[in-house]
Amino acid sequence: xxxxxxxxxxIVKSFGEVRAVKEGQFNLKKGEIHSLIxxxxxxxxxxxxxxxxxxxxxxxxxxxxxxxxxxxxxxxAISHGIGMVHQExxxxxxxxxxxxxxxxxxPKKGMTIDFDKARKDVQHYIDQYNMEIQLDKKVSQISVGExxxxxxxxxxxxxxxxxILDEPTAVLTPQETKKLFEILANLxxxxxxxxxxxxxxxxxxEISDRISVMRQGTYMGTVNRDETxxxxxxxxMIGREVFLNIExxxxxxxxxxxEVQDVWVPSQKETSKIRGMxxxxxxxxxxxxxxxxxxxxxxxxxxxxxxRKVEKGAxxxxxxxxxxxxxxxxxxxxxxxxxxxxxxxxxxxxxSIEENLVAVELDKKPxxxxxxxxxxxxxxxxxxxxxxxxxxxxxxxxxxxxxxxGNAQKVVVAREVSMNKKLLVASxxxxxxxxxxxxxxxxxxxxxxKQGAGVLLVSAELEEIISLSDRIIVIHEGEITGEMAAxxxxxxxxxxxxxxxxxxxxxxGEEAS
Amino acid sequence: MEVFESLxxxxxxSLIYATFRASTPIIxxxxxxxxxxxxxxxxxxxxxxxxxxxxTAVAVSYFTGSWILGVAAAMGGGAVIAMIMAVGHIxxxxxxxxxxxxxxxxxxxxxxxxxxxxxxxxxxxxxxAIVPIPTVHLPFLEHIPVLNELLNDWCxxxxxxxxxxxxxQFLFYKTVWGLRLRAVGQFxxxxxxxxxNVNAVKYQAMLISGLIGGLAGAHLSLGYSTQFxxxxxxxxxxxxxxAMYFGGANPVLTAVGCLLFGFSDSVGARLQAYGFPAxxxxxxxxxxxxxxxxxxxxxxxxxxxxxxxxxxxx
Numbered sequence: 159x160x161x162x163x164x165x166x167x168x169i170v171k172s173f174g175e176v177r178a179v180k181e182g183q184f185n186l187k188k189g190e191i192h193s194l195i196x197x198x199x200x201x202x203x204x205x206x207x208x209x210x211x212x213x214x215x216x217x218x219x220x221x222x223x224x225x226x227x228x229x230x231x232x233x234x235a236i237s238h239g240i241g242m243v244h245q246e247x248x249x250x251x252x253x254x255x256x257x258x259x260x261x262x263x264x265p266k267k268g269m270t271i272d273f274d275k276a277r278k279d280v281q282h283y284i285d286q287y288n289m290e291i292q293l294d295k296k297v298s299q300i301s302v303g304e305x306x307x308x309x310x311x312x313x314x315x316x317x318x319x320x321x322i323l324d325e326p327t328a329v330l331t332p333q334e335t336k337k338l339f340e341i342l343a344n345l346x347x348x349x350x351x352x353x354x355x356x357x358x359x360x361x362x363x364e365i366s367d368r369i370s371v372m373r374q375g376t377y378m379g380t381v382n383r384d385e386t387x388x389x390x391x392x393x394x395m396i397g398r399e400v401f402l403n404i405e406x407x408x409x410x411x412x413x414x415x416x417e418v419q420d421v422w423v424p425s426q427k428e429t430s431k432i433r434g435m436x437x438x439x440x441x442x443x444x445x446x447x448x449x450x451x452x453x454x455x456x457x458x459x460x461x462x463x464x465x466r467k468v469e470k471g472a473x474x475x476x477x478x479x480x481x482x483x484x485x486x487x488x489x490x491x492x493x494x495x496x497x498x499x500x501x502x503x504x505x506x507x508x509x510s511i512e513e514n515l516v517a518v519e520l521d522k523k524p525x526x527x528x529x530x531x532x533x534x535x536x537x538x539x540x541x542x543x544x545x546x547x548x549x550x551x552x553x554x555x556x557x558x559x560x561x562x563x564g565n566a567q568k569v570v571v572a573r574e575v576s577m578n579k580k581l582l583v584a585s586x587x588x589x590x591x592x593x594x595x596x597x598x599x600x601x602x603x604x605x606x607x608k609q610g611a612g613v614l615l616v617s618a619e620l621e622e623i624i625s626l627s628d629r630i631i632v633i634h635e636g637e638i639t640g641e642m643a644a645x646x647x648x649x650x651x652x653x654x655x656x657x658x659x660x661x662x663x664x665x666x667g668e669e670a671s
Numbered sequence: 672m673e674v675f676e677s678l679x680x681x682x683x684x685s686l687i688y689a690t691f692r693a694s695t696p697i698i699x700x701x702x703x704x705x706x707x708x709x710x711x712x713x714x715x716x717x718x719x720x721x722x723x724x725x726x727t728a729v730a731v732s733y734f735t736g737s738w739i740l741g742v743a744a745a746m747g748g749g750a751v752i753a754m755i756m757a758v759g760h761i762x763x764x765x766x767x768x769x770x771x772x773x774x775x776x777x778x779x780x781x782x783x784x785x786x787x788x789x790x791x792x793x794x795x796x797x798x799x800a801i802v803p804i805p806t807v808h809l810p811f812l813e814h815i816p817v818l819n820e821l822l823n824d825w826c827x828x829x830x831x832x833x834x835x836x837x838x839x840q841f842l843f844y845k846t847v848w849g850l851r852l853r854a855v856g857q858f859x860x861x862x863x864x865x866x867x868n869v870n871a872v873k874y875q876a877m878l879i880s881g882l883i884g885g886l887a888g889a890h891l892s893l894g895y896s897t898q899f900x901x902x903x904x905x906x907x908x909x910x911x912x913x914a915m916y917f918g919g920a921n922p923v924l925t926a927v928g929c930l931l932f933g934f935s936d937s938v939g940a941r942l943q944a945y946g947f948p949a950x951x952x953x954x955x956x957x958x959x960x961x962x963x964x965x966x967x968x969x970x971x972x973x974x975x976x977x978x979x980x981x982x983x984x985x
Contacts (some may be wrong), residue, residue, distance in 0.1 A: 185836060210864075212863075212864070231866075232864050232865070232866050233866035233867075236866050237866075242864065244864065246860075248858070248860055248865070249858070249861055250853070250854045250857045250858045250861050250862075250863040251857065251858070252853075252857050253850075253853065253854065253857070257850055258861075259849065260850075261850060261854050261862065261865045261867070262851070262862070262863070262865030262866045262867050263865070263866075264847040264850060266847060269845075269846055270845045270846060271846065271847055271850060272846065312865075316866075408866075416967050422981040422982055423981055424976070424979040424980045424981050425979055426979055431979070431980075431981040432981055433865035433981050469980060469981055470981075470982060472887070636981065
């Protein structure tokens with residue numbers, strides 16, 4: 159028997175034509191925290207989902223505690239002591255926390271579920287690891303941090319010895335992250351083996367014993383934490399030194415392009431409701447919105463772009479009141495919009511690159527001739543876009559479903575930027591795209607700004623916000639908690655505001671400005 | 672005075688049983704739809720399953736002389752139809768509404784065809800050889816005036832539906848299978864990661880739904896009446912689906928919705944005797960369906976909107 163509780167050798171996994179994992183290697187020692195790092199789309203989540211049996215592997219071998227696993231599904235993985243805390247929580251919102259924890263492993267009493275025994279068993283783990291969990295609340299009523307603790311309890315209840323955490327800190331505040339790390343340290347002390355997936359190097363350096371790096375589906379090596387540095391890891395992750403800090407030129411902002419005046423917006427989630435937000439974007443500047451995911455960013459963008467109803471307040475674009483106007487009307491008033499989810503709102507994935515490129519201008523000349531489409535003009539425009547934005551493959555008649563994340567996003571960016579609108583709203587423009595595309599997309603935004611557009615940028619990556627923006631607005635639970643010039647911003651002062659810092663010292667109910 | 676007398680004739684004790692009697696087939700249909708709805712499958716084929724069940728029950732009862740065999744065969748027939756839908760929807764990933772409507776049209780055609788082939792008749796098949804589901808006669812009630820009228824001589828399947836509602840309520844909310852069923856319906860990925868075979872649960876739900884739908888049909892043709900009439904379900908399956916929506920797939924609330932339909936049906940039938948136009952009377956159950964659904968949706972949407980509003984502090 160080897161020293162490893164998990165060994166994954168020469169793993170290959172494709173989804174359709176996309177090879178998510180080309181050459182995956184991974185091993186895990188008992189009682190260690192082993193981080194798996196890499197950029198978005200490097201294949202780290204996929205590797206761990208394969209270990210958990212969510213999909214079958216195409217090639218390679220998986221050993222759990224020395225046993226060669228020829229067949230693997232979540233049930234088998236669980237029975238071999240593997241537990242996984244998914245990036246998106248696998249909790250049923252309408253069931254209670256307790257029901258979620260026991261799902262699939264319910265203790266029985268005759269024909270019914272033995273809730274008393276379940277409660278006692280769960281309480282045992284809650285006490286042991288000192289977690290705060292309310293068992294009788296519905297999942298829809300608890301916080302993100304608590305939901306994550308529920309996920310950890312779930313794996314423990316199922317007897318997990320090996321626990322995989324897929325980007326667990328992405329949705330947490332710094333305090334919640336600290337609490338999570340304490341729990342992880344306790345689990346390690348109990349002899350559990352942990353896999354920590356992340357792309358945040360400071361966190362990885364803080365808690366790991368060993369670190370494995372993946373790049374574009376390929377294993378790049380494993381190092382001991384004590385023998386590496388963030389710089390070293392970056393090189394491994396990206397393959398070269400990258401300067402994403404683009405030349406910034408904040409000469410002068412012009413007139414107000416967008417004004418958001420005391421806007422109130424509804425949301426499914428309490429923390430995402432926007433309660434009285436006011437801001438403006440001027441011509442020739444990039445305004446970055448910083449905040450932890452789910453604090454109203456999406457709602458704000460949807461309210462501005464006409465995709466969500468505004469309950470109170472006004473949105474003024476180019477001097478026109480566009481409050482609660484249809485998306486089309488808002489676009490006609492001067493909006494270009496790179497939506498946060500390119501697959502549902504940015505693109506029609508079954509239609510071609512060309513059709514997606516002309517989608518928003520389809521009814522205008524020169525793309526129409528009377529009631530007919532002017533395919534010659536569309537072809538010419540598509541050819542130009544494919545060349546200018548380096549979209550691959552270059553055959554614009556192909557459906558966008560065949561494109562990689564980066565190229566698909568380039569199609570969206572090309573369409574929106576080429577219209578030269580007064581306001582460009584870019585929501586998570588580089589999420590899940592490769593490093594080359596990130597560079598080109600960032601340069602495109604900077605160029606749009608230089609040409610006089612006002613840009614409103616929302617990003618989960620603080621680094622992106624800081625390096626691109628001229629002005630940064632920080633939001634927390636649907637209110638603005640601070641605003642500063644990008645030159646004054648760093649991860650610390652932004653982080654504090656993202657946790658609601660300044661707001662807490664203000665009078666409650668006071669309007670954030 | 673005359674008005675009061677008439678009202679007294681419409682709204683009297685016997686209306687209670689009439690309501691329940693009219694509701695029972697719809698309740699069975701609604702429960703057939705509720706169980707798949709819990710697995711997030713809209714069983715629009717309830718109508719067709721029920722119709723096939725009704726025909727099978729009459730045919731088997733006629734040939735074997737046994738109502739039990741008739742009911743059992745009806746449930747089996749319903750299950751077969753439901754499994755066809757299940758394979759199409761779950762294995763081949765086709766749109767459930769399309770399959771469901773296909774099944775409904777198929778059911779009308781196949782029952783009509785088989786009626787021609789087996790019984791050489793059109794429209795209605797009625798024969799003394801069809802053995803109905805027996806009624807339950809309780810001798811001790813005979814001398815108690817109101818209760819006798821209310822409770823005596825119910826059809827066996829009318830009593831059973833009450834037990835059945837309770838069984839399903841227990842199954843959904845107290846058992847392991849019910850918990851898994853609800854998890855599969857609300858968030859299949861969560862169920863899958865908990866090691867639950869999502870498709871197996873969906874197949875099971877469809878299978879049980881088929882059995883219930885067959886029973887619904889058997890009750891209609893051997894309990895509620897003793898005959899088979901072309902398209903005799905007469906949209907009761909759809910009303911069941913509507914009631915299921917009204918009750919949010921909760922068996923007890925769903926049954927309450929069905930009683931509403933039964934009530935409007937019974938009152939309508941009585942109104943007809945007082946010169947109300949037949950067309951209007953026939954319209955009432957459907958009108959009630961639309962109104963009930965509209966009102967319950969409006970209430971639900973209003974609640975959601977209020978919950979999501981930024982102006983209300985939660």
